[in-house]
Amino acid sequence: MQFPLTDEQRLIQNTAREFADSEIAPVADQHNREGKFPAALVKRMGELGFLGMLVPEAYGGSGIGNFGLVVALEEVNRVCASTGVTMSVQNSLVCAPVVHWGSEAIKKKYLPKLASGEALGAYALSEPGSGSDAAALVTSAVKDGDSYVLNGTKNFITSGAEADFVIAMVRTDPAHKTRGITAFVVESDWKGFHVGKKEDKMGLRSSSTVQIVFEDLRVPASNILGELGSGFKSRCTRSTADASASRPRRSVSRRRVSTRPSSTPKSAKPSTSKSENSRPSNSSSPTWRPSSRRRDCWCTTPRA
Numbered sequence: 001m002q003f004p005l006t007d008e009q010r011l012i013q014n015t016a017r018e019f020a021d022s023e024i025a026p027v028a029d030q031h032n033r034e035g036k037f038p039a040a041l042v043k044r045m046g047e048l049g050f051l052g053m054l055v056p057e058a059y060g061g062s063g064i065g066n067f068g069l070v071v072a073l074e075e076v077n078r079v080c081a082s083t084g085v086t087m088s089v090q091n092s093l094v095c096a097p098v099v100h101w102g103s104e105a106i107k108k109k110y111l112p113k114l115a116s117g118e119a120l121g122a123y124a125l126s127e128p129g130s131g132s133d134a135a136a137l138v139t140s141a142v143k144d145g146d147s148y149v150l151n152g153t154k155n156f157i158t159s160g161a162e163a164d165f166v167i168a169m170v171r172t173d174p175a176h177k178t179r180g181i182t183a184f185v186v187e188s189d190w191k192g193f194h195v196g197k198k199e200d201k202m203g204l205r206s207s208s209t210v211q212i213v214f215e216d217l218r219v220p221a222s223n224i225l226g227e228l229g230s231g232f233k234s235r236c237t238r239s240t241a242d243a244s245a246s247r248p249r250r251s252v253s254r255r256r257v258s259t260r261p262s263s264t265p266k267s268a269k270p271s272t273s274k275s276e277n278s279r280p281s282n283s284s285s286p287t288w289r290p291s292s293r294r295r296d297c298w299c300t301t302p303r304a
């Protein structure tokens with residue numbers, strides 16, 4: 001099936017391709033071998049507008065939408081799936097739920113920082129005893145005045161060690177399974193937020209995956225995302241959206257594996273396959289400037 005790109009989507013593709021080839025590819029293998037989180041690349045993705053692609057312009061993003069996000073993600077994933085998953089989580093699992101379910105105050109407080117890359121987000125659903133069966137989660141939130149007190153452990157949280165804000169899915173009503181789950185925006189510098197064990201993974205090694213522990217963590221009730229008890233519904237919707245945003249990772253991973261011989265040097269140049277999405281970048285191409293209205297610094301010219 002063909003998806004013809006608009007002029008703007010083509011620009012996004014060229015911009016992401018140039019960024020991926022000139023800035024991610026030279027360091028990707030080393031970062032992955034060392035399990036080093038690519039903080040500088042994440043900052044660059046923020047500058048380029050790649051972390052707020054689902055965030056409306058009014059809150060500091062480009063509001064370009066899922067298709068543009070997927071086009072950019074495909075280019076990033078082509079050279080480094082770890083950087084790609086960090087970008088994907090920030091857009092689809094963190095920014096998007098805040099856009100869809102956040103109150104005006106929450107949107108104003110968190111989205112501009114997330115979209116610019118000034119802050120990194122994570123999404124905490126899985127637990128030691130609940131993975132596929134997400135509705136079995138037991139991390140609790142008990143109301144106490146104008147706040148909720150959270151206790152529990154979250155497992156396998158992407159960007160959890162670096163995150164400034166975490167969307168935490170927790171149980172507010174033990175009597176109901178799916179309707180007893182609520183999403184909260186939690187800030188990682190609040191008392192009772194602990195980063196636990198880091199996973200020593202076989203792949204995606206420069207994307208950090210950690211355990212997060214909430215210990216009597218007090219969260220204002222105003223930080224509830226959506227309505228009390230609506231967390232599972234929003235989780236299902238976002239998971240569907242993220243599935244489409246993570247598909248480029250799987251497809252390019254397959255393509256990369258099939259087109260790159262194992263003898264290729266570690267600092268491999270981009271694939272020269274005839275596939276359109278594997279073309280090397282053309283640095284003289286025009287670049288995407290998603291927000292000349294807002295900022296004038298968004299360009300992909302590699303910095304010296």
Ligand SMILES: Cc1cc2nc3c(=O)[nH]c(=O)nc-3n(C[C@H](O)[C@H](O)[C@H](O)COP(=O)(O)OP(=O)(O)OC[C@H]3O[C@@H](n4cnc5c(N)ncnc54)[C@H](O)[C@@H]3O)c2cc1C
Pocket residue numbers: 089122123124125126130131132133155156157158159204209
């Ligand atoms: C790299 C990485 C990053 C992650 N990032 C995040 C994150 O940012 N946030 C987050 O919340 N979670 C994250 N996760 C967790 C991920 O969402 C879970 O691993 C996933 O939901 C599966 O849960 P599980 O690992 O407990 O496997 P399980 O639920 O134990 O499932 C194991 C296997 O059994 C199968 N299975 C399960 N139940 C049944 C059944 N009833 N019938 C038949 N087969 C079944 C499953 O399909 C699967 O193949 C991450 C995981 C990884 C590996």
